[in-house]
Amino acid sequence: MATAVATDLNFFQVKRGFFSWIFSIDHKRIGLLYMYSLITFFLVGATLGVLMRLELLNPGKDFLEAQTYNQVFTLHGVIMIFLFIIPSIPAVFGNFFLPIMIGTDDVAFPRLNLLSWWLYIIGALMALSTLVFGDGPADTGWTFYAPYSVNTSTNVTISVLAAFVLGFSSILTGLNFIVTIHRLRTPGMTFMKMPLFAWSLYATSWIQLLATPIIGITLMMIVAERVFGVGLFDPSIGGDPILYQHLFWIYSHPAVYIMALPAFGIISELLPTFSQRTIFGYSAIAFSSLAIAFIGYFVWGHHMFTSGMSGPARIIFSILTFLVAIPTAIKVFNWVATLYKGSINVQPPLLYALAFIFQFSVGGLTGVVLGALAADIHLHDTYFVVGHFHYVMFGGAGFAFFGALHYWIPKIWGRMYNIRVANIAFSILFVGFNVLYFPMLVVGLMGMPRRYYDYLPEFHLPNMISTYGSWILAVGLLLMLGNLIVGVRKGKKVGRNPWNGITLEWQTPSPPPLQNFDKMPELPKGGPYDFKQE
Amino acid sequence: MEHATGFVLPNSGHNRDAEASKMGMWLFLFTELLLFGGLFLVYMVYRMLNPEAFLLSSFELNITLGTINTVVLLVSSMTIAMSITAIMRGDSKKSVLLLYLTLAASVIFMIIKFFEWSAKINYGYFPGMEVYQNLPDGESLFFFLYFFMTGLHALHVIIGAVLIAVVIYRTQKGLVTAQKYTLTENAGLYWHLVDLIWIFLFPLLYLIH
Amino acid sequence: MEHQNEQQEHKQTHHIISYKEHFSTLVALLLLTVLTVSISVFGAELRSLSVATALLIASVKALVVAYYFMHLKYDLKIYRWLVLLVMVLFVVFLVLTSIEYLNR
Numbered sequence: 001m002a003t004a005v006a007t008d009l010n011f012f013q014v015k016r017g018f019f020s021w022i023f024s025i026d027h028k029r030i031g032l033l034y035m036y037s038l039i040t041f042f043l044v045g046a047t048l049g050v051l052m053r054l055e056l057l058n059p060g061k062d063f064l065e066a067q068t069y070n071q072v073f074t075l076h077g078v079i080m081i082f083l084f085i086i087p088s089i090p091a092v093f094g095n096f097f098l099p100i101m102i103g104t105d106d107v108a109f110p111r112l113n114l115l116s117w118w119l120y121i122i123g124a125l126m127a128l129s130t131l132v133f134g135d136g137p138a139d140t141g142w143t144f145y146a147p148y149s150v151n152t153s154t155n156v157t158i159s160v161l162a163a164f165v166l167g168f169s170s171i172l173t174g175l176n177f178i179v180t181i182h183r184l185r186t187p188g189m190t191f192m193k194m195p196l197f198a199w200s201l202y203a204t205s206w207i208q209l210l211a212t213p214i215i216g217i218t219l220m221m222i223v224a225e226r227v228f229g230v231g232l233f234d235p236s237i238g239g240d241p242i243l244y245q246h247l248f249w250i251y252s253h254p255a256v257y258i259m260a261l262p263a264f265g266i267i268s269e270l271l272p273t274f275s276q277r278t279i280f281g282y283s284a285i286a287f288s289s290l291a292i293a294f295i296g297y298f299v300w301g302h303h304m305f306t307s308g309m310s311g312p313a314r315i316i317f318s319i320l321t322f323l324v325a326i327p328t329a330i331k332v333f334n335w336v337a338t339l340y341k342g343s344i345n346v347q348p349p350l351l352y353a354l355a356f357i358f359q360f361s362v363g364g365l366t367g368v369v370l371g372a373l374a375a376d377i378h379l380h381d382t383y384f385v386v387g388h389f390h391y392v393m394f395g396g397a398g399f400a401f402f403g404a405l406h407y408w409i410p411k412i413w414g415r416m417y418n419i420r421v422a423n424i425a426f427s428i429l430f431v432g433f434n435v436l437y438f439p440m441l442v443v444g445l446m447g448m449p450r451r452y453y454d455y456l457p458e459f460h461l462p463n464m465i466s467t468y469g470s471w472i473l474a475v476g477l478l479l480m481l482g483n484l485i486v487g488v489r490k491g492k493k494v495g496r497n498p499w500n501g502i503t504l505e506w507q508t509p510s511p512p513p514l515q516n517f518d519k520m521p522e523l524p525k526g527g528p529y530d531f532k533q534e
Numbered sequence: 535m536e537h538a539t540g541f542v543l544p545n546s547g548h549n550r551d552a553e554a555s556k557m558g559m560w561l562f563l564f565t566e567l568l569l570f571g572g573l574f575l576v577y578m579v580y581r582m583l584n585p586e587a588f589l590l591s592s593f594e595l596n597i598t599l600g601t602i603n604t605v606v607l608l609v610s611s612m613t614i615a616m617s618i619t620a621i622m623r624g625d626s627k628k629s630v631l632l633l634y635l636t637l638a639a640s641v642i643f644m645i646i647k648f649f650e651w652s653a654k655i656n657y658g659y660f661p662g663m664e665v666y667q668n669l670p671d672g673e674s675l676f677f678f679l680y681f682f683m684t685g686l687h688a689l690h691v692i693i694g695a696v697l698i699a700v701v702i703y704r705t706q707k708g709l710v711t712a713q714k715y716t717l718t719e720n721a722g723l724y725w726h727l728v729d730l731i732w733i734f735l736f737p738l739l740y741l742i743h
Numbered sequence: 744m745e746h747q748n749e750q751q752e753h754k755q756t757h758h759i760i761s762y763k764e765h766f767s768t769l770v771a772l773l774l775l776t777v778l779t780v781s782i783s784v785f786g787a788e789l790r791s792l793s794v795a796t797a798l799l800i801a802s803v804k805a806l807v808v809a810y811y812f813m814h815l816k817y818d819l820k821i822y823r824w825l826v827l828l829v830m831v832l833f834v835v836f837l838v839l840t841s842i843e844y845l846n847r
Contacts, residue, residue: 027547099547106547108554110821175561182821183554211833213565217572221682228661230678232576238584238672246579246840247572298835310846316839406704518541553819560822564829571833575840582844602782605773612769615760615812622759684836726813733804741783 005350010414025110026514030117031096032412038084038092039481041124045079046477048072053436053470055464057457070139070315071154075131077142078159082166083124085397086255089262090208091120091173093404094201096412098177100505100512101195103186103521108179112172119169126162130155139434141451141473143252146233146244148223157226160219167219170258177201186504188523195503196285200265203289206259207254207296213253218244244308249300257296258307259393261289263360263400264331267353270403271335272529273501274350275342279529281334288327295324302492306380314373320373328364332357347499348422352403359395359519363388366441381451384444390437402429402480409484411493414510417487425483430475436468502531552716559720563727566690570731573683577738578669580679582727584672591669591676592742596650596658600740603646604732610639611729613723614698624712626705633702633718636725640695651681680739687731694728758817775804775827 011028013278021029036272052072055064064072080509095113099106130137140149181202185194188239222244225232233241264285272279279285301309307315335357344350348485366388369375379385410416437461444450455463497506505512518527524530545595581588617632659677666674701721704710710717779800783793810816815823 103543104545104547105543105814108547108551109558110547112558131605171565179554179558180547183551184547186545188709206538209565210568210829211560213567213569214572221576222679224661224682228678230661230674232675232678236671238580238587238675240579240583243576243579246843247575250572250575250836265722297832301839310843313839313843314843346672408556468784515542515546517543520541520543560825564825567829568833571836575836578837579840582841597780597784601776604776608772608776611772611808611812612765615768616762618782619760619762619765622757628838638755642780687842723813726808729812730805730808733808734798734801735763737801741779741793741797 005411008299009513010509011514012277012511021237022115025106025114027099027106027110027113028097028412028512028516030113031092031094033117034087034091034095037121037124038088043077045076045084046474048076048079050470050474052076053467055453056455057467058461058464061454064453067139070141070451073125073451074139074141074159078127078138078163080393081255083120083127083141085259085393086166086170087098087120087173088259088397088401089176089266089328089404090201090258091116093197093266093402094173094177094262095409097505098180098198098201099184099195100269100516101503102181102184102189102198102510103504103517103523104180104184105516106449107176108183109176113176116169116172116176119165119172121141122432123162123164123166123169125170126158126165130158130162137175144219144222145248146222146225146241149222150233160222164216167216170208171212174205174212175465177205178209181205186521186523192283192286193523193528194286196261196268196279196282196501197265197285198442200268200289202259203293204258204261207258207293211251211254211258211297214242214247215255218247218251221247221391221398238262242304242309245304245307246300249303250297253300253303254293254296256392257292259397260360261292263356263397266400266404266407268331268502269501270349270353270407271338272531273407273499274345274347274353276345276500276531277338277342277529278527278531279334280337280340281330282527282529284330285334288330289329293325294321295327297372299324299418302376305373305376318371318373322368325364325371332361332364345404345499348352348419349407349424349499351423351426351430352399352406355426355433356399359391359399359433363391363393363396364526365393366398379444381449383440383450386450387437387440387444390440395433395437399433405484407499408505409488410491410498410511411505411512412431413488413491414493415487415489415491416494416498417483417491421479421483425476425480428472429480430476432471432473432476436466437469438467439463439466439498456518502529550714552714553713555716556667556723559723561731563723566727567730570683570686570734573679573686574734574738577679577683580672584675587670587672589742591673593737594654595680595740596653597740599646599650600736603643603656604736606639606643607647607729610636610643610724613639614725618715618718618722621710621715622712625710626710629710629718630634630705632703633698633705637695637698637702639697640691643691644688644695645682647691651684653698654680655687667715672723683735683739687728687735690728694721694725697724760811760814760817765813768807771805775800775807806847810839 011026012454021033050062052069053064055062055069133433134157135154138144138149138156139152140154140156144156144160181194181198185215222234224230231237231239233239233244267280268285299317299321301313305314305318311320366384368520370379370385370388406417406422443459443462446459448455494510496509499506502524507521508517526532600695613632613635617636620626620629620632653664654660654677658680660666661674661678661681666677698721701710701718704717779797809826815826835846
């Protein structure tokens with residue numbers, strides 16, 4: 001009883017017009033809707049980031065008031081975390097490619113999928129609406145720590161409600177993916193024959209599903225606080241402000257893996273394709289995703305080492321934190337082993353994957369430093385933390401997103417961008433990124449605290465270098481996006497399989513037809529990455 | 535569905551798949567459980583910090599009404615479970631009747647809840663009221679949690695009741711049958727969740743004695 | 744297409760639970776409710792134990808509801824595993840948080 005009408009047109013051609021997009025239940029179109037909206041918000045967030053760096057070019061006030069600076073870094077955080085990184089890879093590439101990679105024609109609940117996009121847009125508009133009325137956007141930092149978030153006059157309530165709605169959108173996407181993976185795999189594709197990207201989305205979806213409700217209820221408590229003035233986190237009536245931090249990080253630490261796990265999945269797709277070799281340690285990579293998802297639930301306390309938590313709890317959380325490094329390291333070693341003796345084809349997606357491995361390792365290792373209780377006492381709330389999470393989030397998840405763009409754009413639009421320009425853009429991005437964020441690690445070790453618009457004169461040099469890096473990075477970003485847009489519109493047409501990939505999406509025409517396949521997809525005989533068979 | 539020019543996969547996402555719907559419902563229930571889970575966590579911490587205050591303020595709650603509501607919800611859980619049995623056996627009349635009983639139970643629950651709440655609000659225990667503001671340490675936290683948790687639970691009762699009404703309507707129209715009863719099943723699952731949460735709320739709020 | 748769907752549906756023949764079984768489940772739940780209320784009202788000397796017993800009884804009730812009313816007993820095994828997973832996860836949240844607060 002397939003309701004989709006089968007045609008030979010590709011999914012762009014079946015229907016036209018604005019409304020055929022925003023009310024489409026086709027997972028490919030929804031994936032692209034997410035892509036357009038995400039990249040828009042990413043550019044807004046990036047602009048705010050460049051503004052902050054500009055303010056920090058010299059010590060003292062340059063052009064932003066302290067209060068404005070507080071609002072800018074909060075908005076930068078809220079946009080980048082809730083509107084870009086959390087949805088990024090699952091919502092764009094998961095939506096577009098998960099059904100194709102497991103050989104089906106849509107997710108399990110197509111209408112629910114459209115609803116999640118709408119919730120995303122509503123949440124995004126709510127978050128941005130704080131700009132225009134009242135005392136402006138929240139100035140609490142993206143963490144909304146109580147009691148300040150209860151007392152400030154800025155638009156915390158609406159920001160918090162926006163995060164709630166966005167959380168709901170994230171839950172629905174996760175729910176949809178889990179059921180899709182359980183119910184709609186093509187005949188013959190067992191769990192252990194699934195592409196690793198699907199595995200990573202599966203683990204991610206479980207985190208989205210089981211962690212997000214906690215932040216939902218916590219944010220509702222903040223709203224109730226602000227409306228009724230209860231003093232729920234107020235010690236003078238028996239409450240505890242640190243409880244808010246517990247609740248917040250019970251979600252937000254697993255959320256870090258919502259951002260990172262799909263990126264791992266992307267890398268696990270890119271490396272086999274561009275080294276034309278089977279992935280090393282398929283099951284180790286698949287199960288380490290689940291292990292990260294599971295252990296990731298129990299380490300939230302490491303964000304609170306200096307907030308007054310009890311001693312034994314701090315030690316336990318520190319030990320648990322080290323445990324997460326194990327499955328993560330398993331992945332990195334397997335990726336490197338995959339490259340070994342492969343016939344490596346250096347193309348832009350592979351460059352992004354290699355940059356990911358380097359930058360994510362820097363981010364991960366600095367994370368181990370921060371996870372160590374004693375070191376964290378010194379480094380907490382310094383620029384070392386800022387450097388660390390930008391290495392993980394931007395250098396890791398962000399670069400994987402760019403890599404995925406370069407890998408799959410020929411499939412989505414059937415056209416190839418200019419490879420030479422893409423390589424140049426990558427080089428500029430890579431240099432800009434490291435010039436921007438590495439000095440932050442240094443200046444953090446020197447003791448510069450985060451979240452100030454001003455700093456001591458002795459921190460001037462690294463801050464200057466960092467700001468120059470932000471300009472290089474901005475140039476690289478614009479060049480990369482410009483090249484991709486030109487490629488999508490005017491690039492050379494490509495066939496089904498420009499990269500000689502092996503997963504199912506390369507068996508269908510580019511762009512894919514509405515029902516995804518024009519013939520029954522064939523599974524590689526010796527597992528999902530069996531390059532030897534031809 | 536054959537088509538001259540195209541090809542359709544057998545495992546299409548647009549097929550009707552009862553198992554997928556049920557799995558989706560279960561996953562949704564997990565998120566609901568953790569939503570309340572966050573509140574239970576807050577409750578646990580604040581009770582550990584203020585044991586005496588929680589004990590004292592729980593005396594203000596009416597055990598009799600709480601027990602009656604527990605029984606009402608348990609009975610309604612049985613009636614909706616039975617209505618699934620009825621529809622699976624093809625007896626849609628009986629199924630509808632049992633759904634009406636469930637709906638009635640939800641209304642009774644809400645009426646009792648209404649009287650409980652209004653008694654507390656008359657005393658001024660609602661967050662923000664004068665008596666509430668002057669409650670000793672910890673007791674106001676108890677009443678905040680009482681209103682927040684039972685309020686959120688009541689919201690779920692209302693959503694469940696609406697869902698049951700939809701099932702009644704669709705069963706009467708003949709859209710729910712012995713071959714196609716996913717809707718009844720999912721409404722049942724949701725209603726049992728409402729019951730499950732109450733099973734924990736009841737001893738934690740009313741039975742601290 | 745229609746044909747294949749029918750096949751799929753037949754593959755998962757659903758167990759129909761009898762009215763009688765549902766009724767006995769209700770009786771069990773009511774008995775447990777009586778037990779937990781009477782411990783709370785009359786068993787004042789058990790005070791330190793009362794939280795533990797109340798939660799234990801509530802958990803048993805919840806399991807009965809999930810197992811019989813929510814058909815877990817007759818469903819695919821995976822649902823039982825998933826419910827277990829969610830419970831373990833939540834209990835670990837509670838344990839870690841209590842470790843924190845008990846050592847303050």
